[in-house]
Amino acid sequence: MTTAPAPAPARSSREVYRDAVAKLLPDEPRLVVLDSDTGLFGGVDFGSAADRYLNLGIAEHTLMGAAAGLAREGRIPLVNTMAAFASSRAVEAVKIDIAMGNLPVLIAATHSGVSAGHLGPTHHALEDLAVMRALPHMTVVVPGDAAGTEELLRQALALDGPVYLRLGRGATPDLPAGPPLRLGKAQQLRTGTDITLAACGPYPVLAALEAADLLEGEGITANVLHLHTVKPLDTSALLSSLGVGDTVITVEEHWRSGGFGSAVAEALSAVRPVRVHRMALPDEFVPVAGSQRYLIERGGISARTIAEQARKSVESHRGGTR
Numbered sequence: 001m002t003t004a005p006a007p008a009p010a011r012s013s014r015e016v017y018r019d020a021v022a023k024l025l026p027d028e029p030r031l032v033v034l035d036s037d038t039g040l041f042g043g044v045d046f047g048s049a050a051d052r053y054l055n056l057g058i059a060e061h062t063l064m065g066a067a068a069g070l071a072r073e074g075r076i077p078l079v080n081t082m083a084a085f086a087s088s089r090a091v092e093a094v095k096i097d098i099a100m101g102n103l104p105v106l107i108a109a110t111h112s113g114v115s116a117g118h119l120g121p122t123h124h125a126l127e128d129l130a131v132m133r134a135l136p137h138m139t140v141v142v143p144g145d146a147a148g149t150e151e152l153l154r155q156a157l158a159l160d161g162p163v164y165l166r167l168g169r170g171a172t173p174d175l176p177a178g179p180p181l182r183l184g185k186a187q188q189l190r191t192g193t194d195i196t197l198a199a200c201g202p203y204p205v206l207a208a209l210e211a212a213d214l215l216e217g218e219g220i221t222a223n224v225l226h227l228h229t230v231k232p233l234d235t236s237a238l239l240s241s242l243g244v245g246d247t248v249i250t251v252e253e254h255w256r257s258g259g260f261g262s263a264v265a266e267a268l269s270a271v272r273p274v275r276v277h278r279m280a281l282p283d284e285f286v287p288v289a290g291s292q293r294y295l296i297e298r299g300g301i302s303a304r305t306i307a308e309q310a311r312k313s314v315e316s317h318r319g320g321t322r
Contacts, residue, residue, distance in 0.1 A: 010171035011146040013202075014040060014110040017167055020150040021078060024157075025049040031157075032070055036063050036081040038110065060085045064093035064105075071103035076157065082116070083109035083125030083166060091131055098162045099135040106156055106163045112142075113201065113253035114286060114295040115169035121285040129200075130258025132164040133231040140231040141183065142166040142260075144205045145174045148181050152228060155183040170292060172202035175226065176209070184229045186237035192221030195310050196241045196248045200227050200260040203296050204251040210303030211310065220314050230260050235267040247275045247313045251306060253296055256280040277309055 018040050025031050026049040035041060035055040046053050056063050060081050067077035079086075086094065086109040098105045109128065116123040133140045141156055141163060143149040149167070156163045178187040186198075189205070190212045199208040205226050212222040223241040227234060238248060248268065250261035261278030268274040281299035290298070 010173055012169060012171045013143050013146050013149040013167040014108075014169065015171075016146040016149040017108055017153060017165070018044065020153055022046060024154075025052060028076070030074060030076045032075045032077045034063055034067050034070075034077055034079050036060055036079075036085070038080050038082070040080060040110065060090035061093045064090050064107075065097050067105045068093070068097035068101065068103055071098070071105050072101070077105050079105060079107045081107070081109060082123065083112035083128045084116075084123050086164070087125055087128035087131040094132075094162075095135055099137050102137040102161045104160055104162065106153075106165060108165045108167060110167045111169045112166045113168070113292065114281070114299075115292045117286070117290050117292050117295045120289055121287075124286060126253075126255040126281055126286075127258070128164070128166065129230055129252070129254050129260055130262070133263060134258075135162075137161045138231065139163045139183075139229070140166070141229055142200050144187075144200075144202055144226050144228050145172055147174045148228065151181045152183060155181075159183075166201075168202060168292070172292075173206060175202075175205055178226065181228065184232050184234060186234040187226040187228070188223065188237070188241065189226050190222060190224035192216075192223045194220045194222060194314050196223040196225060196238070197251065197306065197310065198225045198227055198238060198241075198248055198264055199251040200230060201253045203293055204253055204301060207296075207301055207303045207306055208249075208251050211306035214303055214307040215310055218311070220310065222310060227260070227264075230263055233263050233267050235271065238264060238268060239272060242272075242274065246273070247277070247317065249277045249279060249306060249309055249313070251279045251301060253301070254280050255283050257283050275313065277313065279306060279309065
């Protein structure tokens with residue numbers, strides 16, 4: 001009797017990023033890793049490229065300035081820090097030194113959203129999508145799982161301008177297989193005709209998929225789009241996915257103001273009258289500590305709440321109770 005192999009343990013996007021960088025660095029002499037004492041690369045052997053790993057310490061503003069200088073000299077810097085610090089403490093340098101010059105700097109921002117939920121609101125990053133997508137030239141990428149992180153990283157490194165790569169802290173489940181990952185192009189993970197669920201980030205995408213399963217049992221079919229690229233946004237995929245109800249429900253791990261849902265609403269309102277229901281964390285500081293999934297669900301993001309909002313939207317279009 002043959003025993004089936006045990007499934008591979010779930011991995012975090014930051015771990016996959018770290019291992020991918022360790023493989024890429026020796027083969028690409030232009031790459032330089034700039035760290036802010038994150039500990040992410042502790043024990044990593046970069047081999048012959050060890051001199052291109054520089055730990056500048058907890059000095060995020062300086063980190064961004066140094067990355068800009070290296071980029072102007074033909075290097076491709078990978079900047080490593082926490083998302084809360086990249087989008088707040090260091091954002092002036094990101095804006096003036098990196099984005100203004102349209103420089104090829106990749107900012108790998110870990111502990112995004114509430115993935116550092118145990119550390120409290122000082123380490124939550126629930127404003128970073130709003131901040132980064134507002135900057136001219138900035139590409140904003142949010143891998144949906146560890147499996148997609150390496151591919152999106154490789155594609156992002158081929159771009160000419162700055163990139164904000166939003167990574168989590170802990171392991172998250174892999175998403176189901178979908179179309180090949182292409183930067184700037186949405187992945188359609190479910191097909192339906194009644195409503196569109198557009199999600200960004202690991203747990204929001206998983207919750208949207210679970211909600212689609214719940215709705216299917218009630219005779220409601222949903223498109224589920226995984227939009228791993230927040231900027232530039234795949235507006236064409238959103239438009240082509242709209243069902244008869246012309247309603248999109250966005251799901252994200254971010255404050256409601258200015259994030260992924262706002263990006264979708266802005267893009268669609270310019271080309272077509274569409275109802276957009278934004279499901280995100282309330283615009284308030286999270287007052288408790290807890291795991292990432294717990295804090296997301298505490299903020300009202302779950303398969304049940306998404307399905308409930310979808311049901312209301314479909315019933316409204318069909319003439320049922322609102």
